[in-house]
Amino acid sequence: MISVTDLELRAGARILMSETNLRVQPGDRIGLVGRNGAGKTTTLKVMAGEGMPYAGTITRTGAVGYLPQDPRTGDLDVTARDRVLSARPRLDALLHDMEKTQIGMSEAVEDAHRDKLIRRYGRLEDQFAALGGYAAESEAARICANLGLPDRVMAQPLRTLSGGQRRRVELSRILFSDASILLLDEPTNHLDADSISWLRDHLKGHKAGLVVISHDVELLDAVVNKVWYLDANRAIIDFYNMGWSTYLQQRETDESVGAGASGPTRRRRPARCWRRPTRCGRRRPRRWLPRTWPSGPKRCCPGWKTYGSMTRSRGSGSRLRRPAGKRR
Numbered sequence: 001m002i003s004v005t006d007l008e009l010r011a012g013a014r015i016l017m018s019e020t021n022l023r024v025q026p027g028d029r030i031g032l033v034g035r036n037g038a039g040k041t042t043t044l045k046v047m048a049g050e051g052m053p054y055a056g057t058i059t060r061t062g063a064v065g066y067l068p069q070d071p072r073t074g075d076l077d078v079t080a081r082d083r084v085l086s087a088r089p090r091l092d093a094l095l096h097d098m099e100k101t102q103i104g105m106s107e108a109v110e111d112a113h114r115d116k117l118i119r120r121y122g123r124l125e126d127q128f129a130a131l132g133g134y135a136a137e138s139e140a141a142r143i144c145a146n147l148g149l150p151d152r153v154m155a156q157p158l159r160t161l162s163g164g165q166r167r168r169v170e171l172s173r174i175l176f177s178d179a180s181i182l183l184l185d186e187p188t189n190h191l192d193a194d195s196i197s198w199l200r201d202h203l204k205g206h207k208a209g210l211v212v213i214s215h216d217v218e219l220l221d222a223v224v225n226k227v228w229y230l231d232a233n234r235a236i237i238d239f240y241n242m243g244w245s246t247y248l249q250q251r252e253t254d255e256s257v258g259a260g261a262s263g264p265t266r267r268r269r270p271a272r273c274w275r276r277p278t279r280c281g282r283r284r285p286r287r288w289l290p291r292t293w294p295s296g297p298k299r300c301c302p303g304w305k306t307y308g309s310m311t312r313s314r315g316s317g318s319r320l321r322r323p324a325g326k327r328r
Contacts, residue, residue: 001025001026001062001209002023002058002059002060002064003022003023003059003061004020004056004057005021005057005058005059006020006056007021007053007058008055008056009039009043009046011039011042015235016043016235017230017235017237018235020056020237022228024210026207026208026209027209029206029209029212029223029224030210030212030226030228031212031213031214031220031226031227033227033229034229034231035232038232039230040213040230041068044211046058047211048064048066048183049066060181062179063180063181064179064182065177065183067185068185069186071166071167071170075158076157077158077159078158079158080154080155080158083170084143084144087173087174087177087178088176091131094124094127095133098124101121101124104117105117105118136176139176141154143175143176144172146199147172147195147198147199148191148194148195149168164189168191171184179208180208181209181210181211182206182209182211182212183211184210184212184214186215196216199219200219200222200223203219204222204223225241225243227242238254
């Protein structure tokens with residue numbers, strides 16, 4: 001689980017969000033959306049622990065699998081298969097010990113030393129099988145194949161692969177891991193149509209927590225059950241506990257209501273004062289006032305006094321008619 005309290009993010013002097021509380025739990029499949037530059041990638045990076053917030057606290061329980069837009073691998077000399085299997089450290093360590101023991105068995109000269117290595121290999125193999133190692137290898141191969149990584153690619157070192165292939169290796173590694181929370185930033189990049197279709201089905205059945213940033217509307221519609229909308233203008237996140245299609249309808253309603261309630265409103269052009277400045281005894285330009293009665297004459301001519309629908313000037317016996325509604 002990831003719990004975020006009073007989060008504040010900034011990009012230079014611009015505030016991306018402030019005093020925001022977030023929570024990702026198992027079973028949540030959240031789509032993080034907003035316009036470009038709103039701070040979606042920064043939010044995901046901070047939640048993964050790859051960046052520092054300006055303010056606030058972040059608590060993580062369990063392993064977190066994070067796929068950035070530009071993944072960077074450590075050792076480029078390892079094979080793609082080893083990179084994927086390293087997502088489960090215990091299995092990866094046992095596999096390396098088994099390979100090392102096999103090399104020692106082939107190079108051993110003395111029978112006693114060879115027998116010792118054989119017994120060691122047997123113990124390692126039992127541990128590997130008890131942890132589901134062979135099934136895990138099959139699962140990793142299946143994930144990689146569905147993401148467009150055949151066996152010949154998985155046997156190559158990472159330095160020989162293209163940028164798109166390396167990103168698919170990292171995506172395979174994240175999906176193969178035992179992470180309780182997945183944070184995926186544009187997971188459909190460098191994937192073909194078949195791989196995207198498989199990824200949608202795979203994430204749809206994901207039981208752990210998930211936060212995904214994607215421009216693939218079909219993936220969002222098929223996967224997410226919650227939506228976080230990052231509003232760049234207000235620097236806050238709007239939470240929608242609903243699927244993607246329902247969110248689109250609700251968002252449209254909220255925007256229309258918000259525009260009518262607090263958005264920019266069209267003001268009617270104010271009318272000119274219905275009295276001439278010379279009649280008011282004021283030698284100055286006419287003032288623009290709202291078309292209201294009797295506040296208009298009173299604001300313009302404080303010396304005028306109102307009686308019902310008629311207006312009388314102090315010290316004058318003349319009566320004035322109420323002006324017409326559209327008189328300028």
